[in-house]
Amino acid sequence: MSDAKPPVNSLDSPGIQRLTPVLGPGHTYVSITDKISAIVLTRPTSIGWLAGFAVCFVIIMMLMVAIVYLIGKGVGIWGINIPIGWGFAIVNFVWWIGIGHAGTLISAILFLLNQKWRTSINRFAEAMTIFAVMCAGLFPLLHAGRPWYAYWMFPYPSVMNIWPQFRSPLIWDVFAVSTYFTVSLLFWFVGLIPDLATLRDRAVSKPLAIIYGMLALGWRGSARHWQRYQSAYLLLAGLATPLVLSVHTVVSFDFAIAIVPGWHTTIFPPYFVAGAIYSGFAMVITIAIPLRKAYGLEDFITMRHLENMAKVMLATGLIVAYGYFFEFFMAEYSGNKWDVFLVEQRLHGPYAHFYYALILCNILTPQLLWIQKIRTNVILLFLMSLVINTGMWLERFVIVVISLTRDFNPSAWGRYSATFWDYAVLIGTLGLFTGLLFLFVRVLPAISIAEMRELVTEVSEEHH
Amino acid sequence: MDQRRSHIYGVVGEFEKPEVLVEAAKKAREAGYRRMDAYTPFPVEGLAEALGLKSSKVPLVTLAGGLIGGLGGFGFQYWASVISFPENIGGRSLNSWPAFIPVTFEMTVLGASLFAVFGMLAMNHLPQPHHPLFNVHRFQKHASSDRFFLCLQANDPKFSVSEAARFLQEIHAQHVNEVLDD
Numbered sequence: 001m002s003d004a005k006p007p008v009n010s011l012d013s014p015g016i017q018r019l020t021p022v023l024g025p026g027h028t029y030v031s032i033t034d035k036i037s038a039i040v041l042t043r044p045t046s047i048g049w050l051a052g053f054a055v056c057f058v059i060i061m062m063l064m065v066a067i068v069y070l071i072g073k074g075v076g077i078w079g080i081n082i083p084i085g086w087g088f089a090i091v092n093f094v095w096w097i098g099i100g101h102a103g104t105l106i107s108a109i110l111f112l113l114n115q116k117w118r119t120s121i122n123r124f125a126e127a128m129t130i131f132a133v134m135c136a137g138l139f140p141l142l143h144a145g146r147p148w149y150a151y152w153m154f155p156y157p158s159v160m161n162i163w164p165q166f167r168s169p170l171i172w173d174v175f176a177v178s179t180y181f182t183v184s185l186l187f188w189f190v191g192l193i194p195d196l197a198t199l200r201d202r203a204v205s206k207p208l209a210i211i212y213g214m215l216a217l218g219w220r221g222s223a224r225h226w227q228r229y230q231s232a233y234l235l236l237a238g239l240a241t242p243l244v245l246s247v248h249t250v251v252s253f254d255f256a257i258a259i260v261p262g263w264h265t266t267i268f269p270p271y272f273v274a275g276a277i278y279s280g281f282a283m284v285i286t287i288a289i290p291l292r293k294a295y296g297l298e299d300f301i302t303m304r305h306l307e308n309m310a311k312v313m314l315a316t317g318l319i320v321a322y323g324y325f326f327e328f329f330m331a332e333y334s335g336n337k338w339d340v341f342l343v344e345q346r347l348h349g350p351y352a353h354f355y356y357a358l359i360l361c362n363i364l365t366p367q368l369l370w371i372q373k374i375r376t377n378v379i380l381l382f383l384m385s386l387v388i389n390t391g392m393w394l395e396r397f398v399i400v401v402i403s404l405t406r407d408f409n410p411s412a413w414g415r416y417s418a419t420f421w422d423y424a425v426l427i428g429t430l431g432l433f434t435g436l437l438f439l440f441v442r443v444l445p446a447i448s449i450a451e452m453r454e455l456v457t458e459v460s461e462e463h464h
Numbered sequence: 465m466d467q468r469r470s471h472i473y474g475v476v477g478e479f480e481k482p483e484v485l486v487e488a489a490k491k492a493r494e495a496g497y498r499r500m501d502a503y504t505p506f507p508v509e510g511l512a513e514a515l516g517l518k519s520s521k522v523p524l525v526t527l528a529g530g531l532i533g534g535l536g537g538f539g540f541q542y543w544a545s546v547i548s549f550p551e552n553i554g555g556r557s558l559n560s561w562p563a564f565i566p567v568t569f570e571m572t573v574l575g576a577s578l579f580a581v582f583g584m585l586a587m588n589h590l591p592q593p594h595h596p597l598f599n600v601h602r603f604q605k606h607a608s609s610d611r612f613f614l615c616l617q618a619n620d621p622k623f624s625v626s627e628a629a630r631f632l633q634e635i636h637a638q639h640v641n642e643v644l645d646d
Contacts, residue, residue, distance in 0.1 A: 029505065029610035062617040155544060163544035167563035175570040183577045190581055198608040217591035220598070223489075223502040223608050225588045227512045231522040232584035236577055239526075243573045250566050267643070453610075457482060 023120070023455050024299025032452045036445050037202050039295050043440070048055075048294060051306040054437045056178025066424035067142065075145050077421045084404045086233060089143035091396040092426050094251055095279065096136035096433075097177065098272075098392060102242050102280020103129030104184060107191070108240035116458070117308050119451045121301040124291065124440070125284050126188040131436040132283070133181045135429040140173070142425070169253040176250040183243055187236050188228070193219050194450040248276040255399065261338040262346075262403040265330060271323030278316035278362075279392035281309050285385040287376055291446065300447055303376055310375040313388065317366040320395075324363065338408055345406045346398065350415065355398050361391025473596035473645035474500075474617040475628040476603060477637025482508040485612035488635045489514035492616065495631060499620035503613040525583035526576045533575020538568040569634065596645040603641075615643060 070077055080087040103125040110118035141147045153174045155163050164171045196216035203209035219225070252272035255263040285306065292301040331339035346355045365387050368374045375381065401416050440446065479485040482504065489502055502511055539546055541564040545551075550558050585591070597603050597615065607613055614637065616628040625642060633641045 033609045056478045108474075155540065161549070163549055165540045166545060166567055167560055169566075172566040172570075175567045179570040179574040182574060186577055186581045190584075194608070198505070201604055201608045213593065217585065218593045218595060219590065219608075220595055221503045221505055222588075223504065223508070223511045223515055224517060225590070226504065226507040227517055228520045228522050228587055230507050230583045231520040232526075232580045235523060235580045239573050239577050239580070243570075246566070246569055246573075250570075253566070359625075450506045457506075 008417050013185065022454070024302065027299065027452075029453050029456060032456060033198060033202070033449055036300075036447050036449045036452065037199055038447055039441065040199060040443060041202060041204055041208070044256055046294075049438065049442065052066070053435060055439055056431045056435030058067060059428055060435050062424055063432055066421055066428055067255065070142060070421065070425070071147065075143060077419065079416060079418045079422055081414070083407055083414045084401060086400055086404065087095040087416060088418050088426060089139045090254070091393065091400050093139035094272075094396045094428065095138050096132045096139070096429065097180075097251055098248065098276035099283045099389075100129040100132035100136065100180075100184070100280065101248060101273070101276035104180075104240050105246040105277055105280065106284065107187060108237040108244065111224070112235045112241060116455065117305050119455050120297075120302075120303055121284065121288060121309075123188075123191065123444075123448045124287060124437075124446045124452075125438065126184065126191065127440045127444075127446075128280075128283060128287060129184045130181070130188060131433050131440075132280075133177065133184065134436070135433050136298075137177060137181070138317045138425075138429060140308075148399050158370045169250065169257045172250045173254060176247045180243060180247045181239055183236070187233075187240055190233055190236065190310075191448060191451075192444065193229075194221065195445045195448060197447065198449050245273055248273045260403045260407065261336075262327075262331075262342040262399065264367045265327065267323055267326050267330070271320060271327075274316045274319035274323065275392055275395060278313060278320055279389055281313045281316065282385040282388035282392070285309050285313070285381060285387065289382045289385075291441065293448075295441070297447065300452065304379065306381055307372075307375045310369050310381055313385075314366060314369040317362065317369075317388070321363045324359070342403065342406060345402055348400060351398065351402050351405075354394055355402075358391055358394040358398055361387050362395060365391075366369025471645055472618045472625060473643040474615045474623070475625060475632060476597065476600055476613050476615040476641050476643050477616065477632035477635075478606070478639045479612040479637060482511075482612055484636070485614060486510050488614050488632075488637065491635050492614065492631070496622050497616050497620055497628075497631075499617040499623070501615050501617070503603070503607045503615065505608055505610060505612075508612070517544060521587065522580060522584050525587075526580040529579020529583070530572050530576035534568055534572035536575070537571025538564055541567060542550075596643050599644050599646065602639050602642050618645075625645045 016421050078087060078089070105120075106118050106125040107122040107129075111122070120392070141150050144150055153164055153171065164174075193216060196212050197219035200209055200212040200216045203212055249269040249272065252268040256265060256268040258264060288301050288306065288309075328343055331343045346352065365384065368380075369384065374384075405414050405416055407413065477488070479488060484630065485502055485504065486508065489500070489511060492500055498516075500515065502508075502515060504511065538561075542559060542561075545560070545564075546558040552558075596623070597613075602611070603613060614632070616623060616632065618625075629640050629642075
């Protein structure tokens with residue numbers, strides 16, 4: 001319609017842009033609608049799906065057992081003790097929250113930057129955010145020891161006549177994480193409304209039509225509605241962008257506000273945010289590769305998406321590397337003896353092997369992504385994403401455990417090792433996360449149908 | 465407006481391409497139709513202008529939500545820490561406002577987002593499970609998938625069923641249908 005050139009995707013290398021578009025050739029409104037809605041509406045449940053979900057279900061049951069046992073016995077069944085009061089609970093919490101961040105980044109920031117390649121990956125990336133935040137939320141809740149009192153953290157008028165301590169980063173965390181969850185859910189739902197209407201209109205049975213119909217809220221695609229819808233969506237994207245930066249900043253404040261050596265640094269907020277996006281993109285790749293294979297979505301999630309995500313990982317990985325470097329540099333440069341000592345502990349202490357594994361996973365291995373052949377090799381990219389996820393988990397472990405076991409006073413030193421129940425809850429949340437994703441791809445469109453239709457129009461205009 | 469409603473809601477015509485719909489909407493406005501709406505499976509650029517829609521009020525509502533959230537968030541922390549339960553901790557100031565900023569920020573974003581979404585839904589009169597257009601079989605089948613619809617409504621002063629149907633056919637609409645308002 002207009003003569004304006006489509007925005008250039010600055011992340012694409014010219015070869016990839018020419019060879020692999022953001023949408024495979026020959027698609028029409030009908031083919032897009034059919035293909036994506038069929039996954040939910042008409043495709044029979046495959047053996048692979050059932051097997052995968054069954055495995056997740058077993059793991060979720062293990063999580064249930066672990067939680068019931070935890071509530072029955074108390075947090076003593078975990079490996080935590082003084083001086084390591086936090087342990088796996090905070091490591092896993094930060095890790096999961098970080099994973100969620102890529103979903104918001106893809107849906108909000110790439111939307112504001114008008115990056116078209118976001119379209120086919122934003123829906124399941126947002127779902128990933130929501131499920132990851134759910135897993136993250138479990139940890140502080142369970143770590144509280146008496147999860148049924150968790151509401152004490154919210155300000156409500158009570159007979160105790162006191163309020164939460166608003167000067168504490170832990171209360172900031174409560175507000176940041178619950179706001180993040182709410183806004184992510186709203187953003188996801190608003191994006192889903194037009195697609196739910198599509199599912200309502202194409203549902204093969206009456207009960208399905210009723211369920212999708214209720215969720216679609218009676219959406220009929222009116223131009224008046226679209227106008228307000230687009231306005232609200234854009235505003236939500238604009239609000240989610242600073243929100244996502246604030247959430248991991250607040251999470252890093254949990255550490256940075258404390259005076260513990262290795263935590264009390266100003267580099268924490270940016271380096272936590274970069275790390276979050278890094279691990280989140282790794283998780284998006286971990287999910288996208290099997291998803292496109294299982295449901296034949298290679299036309300929608302193309303090589304270009306994977307390559308772009310690999311580039312974002314490389315870039316954020318370098319920011320994280322910069323963070324690691326400056327942690328050390330500032331410790332040495334300041335000459336603060338506890339900070340210097342902590343560096344030595346990281347390099348030569350009892351947990352040094354975790355530190356070296358972290359450097360290998362987070363800094364060295366991702367450098368292979370400079371090579372285009374590796375970025376475009378699906379299997380290598382998948383393995384790389386697993387390595388980075390492991391690395392980011394190790395990073396939080398190193399930050400939490402090494403600092404807490406090597407405090408100012410040698411008499412307060414200690415060791416930490418996780419117990420079976422620590423691992424049971426960690427693996428349990430992995431099962432919960434994957435199980436929720438399995439359900440999601442089966443009952444909701446994993447790719448935004450309405451936005452893909454827009455892309456069809458734009459792609460066909462480019463060819464004229 | 466309501467007393468003008470009869471058992472006919474309007475007349476709806478169908479178009480195959482978004483550009484054609486935009487053109488049709490422009491022509492309908494030029495022909496003097498004012499009460500009409502277009503229905504598309506995805507947002508179409510230029511359609512709001514062609515229909516002569518006023519700009520959306522969602523940003524204003526969102527701003528209000530953000531202000532309520534932010535001022536409320538800060539105000540509550542101030543009230544709780546200074547008035548309701550002042551605690552003297554080594555003589556530190558009760559109104560330690562920098563420490564209140566993270567929660568204030570989160571409440572601003574939360575307020576703005578809730579107002580944006582629920583404001584948008586309220587202004588769109590959603591949820592609204594039924595609408596006369598859903599009585600049109602082809603609308604139900606194609607409006608959320610691959611066709612673009614223009615509905616001239618019966619509450620337009622210029623409206624008459626035969627006129628509107630003829631007009632839609634003139635501008636090359638396919639499958640012109642009456643929309644019954646039951």
